[in-house]
Amino acid sequence: MSEGVSIAVVGSGYVGLVAAACFAEIGHRVVCVDNDEAKVRMLHEGGVPIHEEYLPELLNRHRANRVEFTSDLKAATQGAQAIFIAVGTPQSETGSADLSYVDAVASEIARSIDDYKVIVEKSTVPVYTNEWIRRVLERNGVPQELFDVASNPEFLREGTAVTDFLHPDRIVLGAETERAVTVLRAIYEPLTSGAYYRMHHAVPGARTPDDPPPMLLTTTQAAEIIKHASNAFLATKISFINVVANICEAAGADVQDVARGMGMDSRIGPKFLRAGIGYGGSCFPKDVAAFRHVAEQMNVDFGLLEEVEKINGEQKRRFFQKVRSALWTFRGKKIAALGLAFKGGTDDIRESPALEIVELMLREGALVRAYDPAAAARASEMIPSGPQMQYVDDPYEAAQDADAVVILNDWQEFADLDLERLRAALRYPIVVDGRNLFDPAVMAAQGFTYLSVGRPGANSVAMRARQRVRVLRHTADGCARAKPAKVYLRAAVLDAAFRPRNRGPWHA
């Protein structure tokens, strides 16, 4: 591996902190700057402010030798060859990205720069932000030979951020001078050469020494657009499958079968076709709005993105209606809410569809007992505990005597629930699953009334048809002797499941 580049990362949020830890992991010397003194102190003392797999290990491994934390932007950037800007770009009132933090950082850098630096934007920003950063430096009298501005968007997902960073699908570099490209290539060389994957302590992932990530070298504008367009496209894929799920529900088909069939086409691909309660988080909602705003500014009609947003809002309301239809009315009903974060594997509750649905249930008078493996502390800052809202440390405690379980995000822990124990805890065995974690037939066999997204209920005509298809699939497989008995057994279990049990008083 190379000797290492001196890097300053400005901002210690999800992107900044993960980038700082990973740059240190691949052999660079990193100073991570944040103006939040309390956070810097916490990081100094060994704390980790976000829930992210491998992050504590990497910070422990490199703290004190290859990664430092400070609130002194001037000192941090003066010693660096490359400065990565990873500050927030929140949504402004107009829907556009608020670039005031990027502006402030660029001005600060301009005041302290005294030798050549590559200034790299890593935050998600609208096209031409590079140009603005350049102008800020020039307006502050910084000569052109002292800096270049480049774009290196990040594609990491919360929850798997470290793995995504170290084992990326691609590394996108928008840089237009040879000297900027040289520094950036040196930074990513341990990944692009495959050297990192040979190291015994390497974080495991999809990349190997023989299959290192490709690097796409392009213009700064193209790199900026790649980031926005990628997030907007993924959000579109999700909204698309959510509408398809609604069609499946009406037609009695299973959206998971449909998504599987679509995803087998290599031009479509199987990922991001999981129907649910809509996308959330700190990126998709904000980036779809910002990209739509960019299009507007450039006089391009991108009405498609408005539809994507509309469908996403509608999907949450539709799911809420589904919960209501299972309970008839919310007033006084005890609901076990499993999931508060915007998805499983993270403690992030920003733009969480789960929280929105909890809020709607509370507004209609439900008594909610909520469990999330990581996000309860953050959620309780938004929705404090009180007579109507309780946070508990265990999913079965949440379910105790509840009128229904509502599944709102996709932690593996929820998919692994002991169904017998869950049913025994509940007052009525009703599960409304916004993430399709369970097989409807299994849930019915366990005695649950189970509603999910875009899938027929286990006792519907469509689900019986699906079982028949399974039977045909097994026999067609040719394992004739053993399979029919199994199939017969399964059919018997299913028939038993079709008989309603434990039905609550509000069922017609």
Ligand code: UGA
């Ligand atoms: C997203 C992108 O996936 C990253 O590539 C990008 O770097 C990041 O935004 C960012 O711009 O910083 P993230 O917000 O962490 O990452 O979350 P995702 O895993 O993409 O999920 C986003 C939302 O879509 C979640 O609410 C998730 O539950 C939902 N989702 C995802 C679905 O409803 N269905 C799917 O099939 C996939």
